[in-house]
Amino acid sequence: xxxxxxVTELRKRYGGFEALRxxxxxxxxxxxxxxxxxxxxxxxxxxxxxxxxVRPSAGSAEVAGHPAGSAGARAAVGYLAELFRFPAxxxxxxxxxxxxxxxxxxGGERERxxxxxxxxxxxxxxxxxxxxxKGMQQRLGIAQALVGSPRLLLLDEPTSALDPAGRRVVRxxxxxxxxxxxxxxxxxxxxGEVERVCDSVAILLAGEVVARGRPAExxxxxxxxxxxxxxxxxxxxxxxxxxxxxxxxAVARGERVYAVRPLQSTLEDAYLEAVGEGQx
Numbered sequence: 001x002x003x004x005x006x007v008t009e010l011r012k013r014y015g016g017f018e019a020l021r022x023x024x025x026x027x028x029x030x031x032x033x034x035x036x037x038x039x040x041x042x043x044x045x046x047x048x049x050x051x052x053x054v055r056p057s058a059g060s061a062e063v064a065g066h067p068a069g070s071a072g073a074r075a076a077v078g079y080l081a082e083l084f085r086f087p088a089x090x091x092x093x094x095x096x097x098x099x100x101x102x103x104x105x106x107g108g109e110r111e112r113x114x115x116x117x118x119x120x121x122x123x124x125x126x127x128x129x130x131x132x133x134k135g136m137q138q139r140l141g142i143a144q145a146l147v148g149s150p151r152l153l154l155l156d157e158p159t160s161a162l163d164p165a166g167r168r169v170v171r172x173x174x175x176x177x178x179x180x181x182x183x184x185x186x187x188x189x190x191x192g193e194v195e196r197v198c199d200s201v202a203i204l205l206a207g208e209v210v211a212r213g214r215p216a217e218x219x220x221x222x223x224x225x226x227x228x229x230x231x232x233x234x235x236x237x238x239x240x241x242x243x244x245x246x247x248x249x250a251v252a253r254g255e256r257v258y259a260v261r262p263l264q265s266t267l268e269d270a271y272l273e274a275v276g277e278g279q280x
């Protein structure tokens with residue numbers, strides 16, 4: 001089975017500005033990848049090329065084995081922009097019917113009902129967009145992006161305007177999408193959300209991938225904190241494998257050990273290290 005998305009040495013120039021400078025990235029079927037980076041790093045340009053909305057200046061991009069922008073690639077992509085707007089007077093079912101016509105989907109009423117159930121809006125088929133909460137509209141947006149059973153879902157800041165409860169609903173929704181074998185490229189500034197839901201992350205800076213891997217791989221040990229009756233101290237450079245030895249040494253010194261905690265850097269630490277403390 002071909003990769004859901006494969007870009008190789010991708011470059012995009014707008015006049016004298018080079019938005020992408022040799023980006024290579026691959027997303028497997030069913031993989032959820034977080035795309036991180038400060039404003040102007042090239043995230044939106046990469047997503048627009050994958051969606052067929054922008055042509056690259058050099059390099060190649062393929063969606064499900066089809067050149068990006070081709071009919072086969074467009075049929076394999078679902079897209080939800082950050083600042084999407086749906087007609088306020090349309091009902092949920094009516095909106096999905098419109099997008100079925102636009103995408104050429106022959107799923108009919110069954111597909112619409114399944115998608116509304118998937119995003120937790122099965123009860124709201126006739127509710128108008130203008131009467132929906134922001135969270136409901138966000139879930140409806142994901143449902144329209146899934147019309148036609150895409151292989152790759154492109155989501156731009158899908159939880160940025162939601163409260164914690166709404167973000168949790170979207171996280172659970174992404175879990176269900178992953179189980180269907182649909183790959184997701186998730187662009188977000190909410191690093192905690194990315195760390196919770198994504199299988200791996202790619203960090204862009206000035207049009208280049210400066211870090212790539214699973215969140216746990218990008219995070220690094222920061223030592224071991226040990227709490228005894230003599231106080232709390234951090235042993236820099238120590239890792240989880242050093243814990244038994246550190247406990248034995250403390251006991252040998254006659255100390256009573258209350259807690260031992262391996263310290264790990266977060267995705268935020270890894271992000272700031274990759275892009276620089278001064279970046280947004």
